Amino acid sequence: MIRVLIVDDHEVVRHGLRFVLDQEDGIEVVGECAAGERALAVIPALRPDVVLLDMVMPGLDGLGVLRRLAGTPEADRPAVIVLTSFLEDERVVEAVRLGALSYLPKTTAVDRVVDAVRAAAEGGSVLEPGVAALLVERVRRGGARRPLDLLTPRERDVLAQLARGRSNSEIGRSLGMGRETVKTHVSSILAKLGLADRTQAAIFGLQQGLVPLDEALDG
Template identity: 80%
Template structure:
């Protein structure tokens, strides 16, 4: 059972997320809070696997929660939520280790998918958010390491930059899921990245997928 903690100062958002997650097999809402301080204090008792964390809240906001999590003994995977994709707080959330970065207007099925992936230690990239993150951090001075990738790994990286899951990549490139998983692991190792979300953002930074195309994926199937 995946235990989820919802942290958002808007009651309507919390109610909506709880309603959606309560309908899902294998997921239960462990609790909900309107501020970061109370959520942190409740972690030892609630022991959630995943935290849906609003980036902008009065008092202790999402970024401060992310900063304090490494000092706690209760490991929890974080999905950052934002009302505005251009919010610079999301860029900082990337650096602080949030696994996924979703707009509050994200389709409910994608939120559920993000929760399941987060529980497995995987991220889910919303293409529109990824494109704007890449735009904000573009030009950071990182040396281009694409020469270290094989042609197939480049193809996989392109699909990651489009926000595709392993299953979608497998279908697109006519590969097995295990082969895609192997390629993703190799890409992360070669590029020195922590997860597929960072790989997708890197792919956008390198121009493998035009920003307008990545943004259009947000409204895709």
């Protein structure tokens, strides 16, 4: 069961998200908060797997929450999906840098939000095209330290497997995940890095030194 905490200062948004998620098998909304400080206070007790986090709130905003969570032990840190009405360049990059797995406009279709929750529980991302484009452009302009910084640890694992020439089925067996989860990770990697296909991703992984060249050739 994926445990979800909804953090948004608009009651209608919170109730709408709860209604959608409560219809889904394997997902349980364990709480709602209208403020960032309150969310940080209840996370240790509720222990959500995923937090749906509004970016703009009175008091401590979404980036503030992400900064505070970044200072907690990784084992106690929930996956975070940012929901926002604003697609500002600096906010997108900073949210991803601080650990947000997905950054979704509030106009995102509900099924995409559900996909993002399921992906986040597995350490993956779901990015809307406009957000992905912003991230790619920011990396190209030097806004991130290096492109790999945009990937989650799990996405890096998948990228390393791609660099070894593995199929989705082989990656799933190696990393202990289903084929659909692997596909979600691969799609996120391509979007974040601005790559066209898995071949480009494999080459990129080799260029970044994720896998020694002789090991890739043996694979």
